[in-house]
Amino acid sequence: MDVAVVESVEQLVNRGKTVFEETFAYKPNVAACGPGRVNLIGEHTDYNDGFVFPMSLPQVTVLVGSKTDSGICRVVTTAKNADEPKKVEFSVPTSEKPLTPGEPAWANYVKGVVQHFKGQVSSFDAVILSSVPLGGGVSSSASLEVATYTFLDQLDPSQQNIDLKEKALACQKAEHEFPKMPCGIMDQFISFMGKEGHALLIDCRSMEARLVPLSDPDTVVLVVNSNVRHELTGSEYPTRRRQCHEAAALMGRKSLRDVTLEHLKAHEGVIEPEMYRRARHVIGEIQRTTEAAGALEKGDYVKCGQLMVESHNSLRDDYEVSCPELDQLVAAAMEVDGVYGSRMTGGGFGGCTVTLLKKDVVPQAIKHIKKQYAGEATFYLAAPSDGARKVTL
Numbered sequence: 240m241d242v243a244v245v246e247s248v249e250q251l252v253n254r255g256k257t258v259f260e261e262t263f264a265y266k267p268n269v270a271a272c273g274p275g276r277v278n279l280i281g282e283h284t285d286y287n288d289g290f291v292f293p294m295s296l297p298q299v300t301v302l303v304g305s306k307t308d309s310g311i312c313r314v315v316t317t318a319k320n321a322d323e324p325k326k327v328e329f330s331v332p333t334s335e336k337p338l339t340p341g342e343p344a345w346a347n348y349v350k351g352v353v354q355h356f357k358g359q360v361s362s363f364d365a366v367i368l369s370s371v372p373l374g375g376g377v378s379s380s381a382s383l384e385v386a387t388y389t390f391l392d393q394l395d396p397s398q399q400n401i402d403l404k405e406k407a408l409a410c411q412k413a414e415h416e417f418p419k420m421p422c423g424i425m426d427q428f429i430s431f432m433g434k435e436g437h438a439l440l441i442d443c444r445s446m447e448a449r450l451v452p453l454s455d456p457d458t459v460v461l462v463v464n465s466n467v468r469h470e471l472t473g474s475e476y477p478t479r480r481r482q483c484h485e486a487a488a489l490m491g492r493k494s495l496r497d498v499t500l501e502h503l504k505a506h507e508g509v510i511e512p513e514m515y516r517r518a519r520h521v522i523g524e525i526q527r528t529t530e531a532a533g534a535l536e537k538g539d540y541v542k543c544g545q546l547m548v549e550s551h552n553s554l555r556d557d558y559e560v561s562c563p564e565l566d567q568l569v570a571a572a573m574e575v576d577g578v579y580g581s582r583m584t585g586g587g588f589g590g591c592t593v594t595l596l597k598k599d600v601v602p603q604a605i606k607h608i609k610k611q612y613a614g615e616a617t618f619y620l621a622a623p624s625d626g627a628r629k630v631t632l
């Protein structure tokens with residue numbers, strides 16, 4: 240059926256054990272994983288104190304390793320079928336000598352989490368492997384941060400009492416300060432808190448969350464990777480964030496969460512048109528997200544699907560973070576009978592779409608999307624999965 244086969248957590252961990260023994264010449268004794276995510280709806284709302292509605296994916300990043308007493312952290316990562324693993328070494332941070340970001344770029348996610356870990360970090364050797372598509376808009380970065388945090392937790396189990404929200408915030412801080420991506424809280428939060436068979440409606444202001452069952456055997460979530468990544472995400476994301484905050488401030492509010500559409504309309508002409516459209520997306524999207532969660536809870540897939548398409552259109556026209564490839568994938572999906580809804584997911588400018596559809600039309604949907612899409616897409620059936628966890632070796 241052309242659905243990509245995803246390496247299981249066990250397979251990844253076993254591969255990690257082999258690479259570990261080849262690299263460090265002893266056996267590892269600790270492992271942890273953090274999943275990627277797909278957001279069903281609620282895009283670019285998290286940094287506006289709004290709602291998001293993601294679920295954790297079966298695809299994970301794993302760390303396999305051991306605590307050491309050398310004072311040096313040695314980290315190795317390798318892609319499947321890559322010739323040479325990539326290695327990095329850094330000292331355990333102290334208050335006099337904190338870790339700082341630098342090259343290689345991939346290690347910043349790990350170093351950032353080590354630096355912001357809530358507790359005492361000891362040195363370690365670790366291998367990192369991942370089945371989360373890199374740069375696909377399904378949170379490969381957060382899965383690495385959260386897996387790293389959960390791995391560090393295993394090195395000293397006395398430190399595990401910290402609330403998951405605190406851990407998510409520490410990982411977000413790591414991403415802000417090391418790779419320097421001013422992300423919201425959605426990705427780290429869902430990577431810690433995901434639950435098998437459920438999506439999670441998260442209020443990014445109060446950090447309260449509600450599990451919504453997504454386990455109807457006749458309805459599935461299809462993730463389609465466009466396999467394109469336009470180099471705009473890095474520069475455009477902070478700009479969007481700033482525009483939203485400025486728009487809220489111009490309307491005398493702390494965030495766009497506090498602005499209604501009526502309030503916004505009253506400021507038409509006061510706020511410059513581009514900023515106005517950005518705000519209109521966010522305000523509408525916050526509303527759509529709670530409605531979609533309510534619809535899914537009632538099994539109203541048609542309503543949920545309509546809201547997903549409205550979300551896509553708004554991201555394309557008002558927020559301007561889609562791209563022709565994502566638009567093509569969504570349009571093609573919506574031409575198939577039995578597809579409820581489809582939209583881009585994640586930051587945008589490439590990456591994946593998420594589609595809610597009847598299980599028995601998956602083969603037709605894939606066939607049609609393949610025919611209509613000018614590029615090479617990859618297809619994943621996404622079962623809502625558990626959040627970060629320890630893996631027993």
Ligand code: GLA
Pocket residue numbers: 281282283284285286422423424425426585586587
């Ligand atoms: C990226 C960020 C998230 C969120 C999405 C857009 O994935 O990491 O915090 O803002 O973009 O919804």
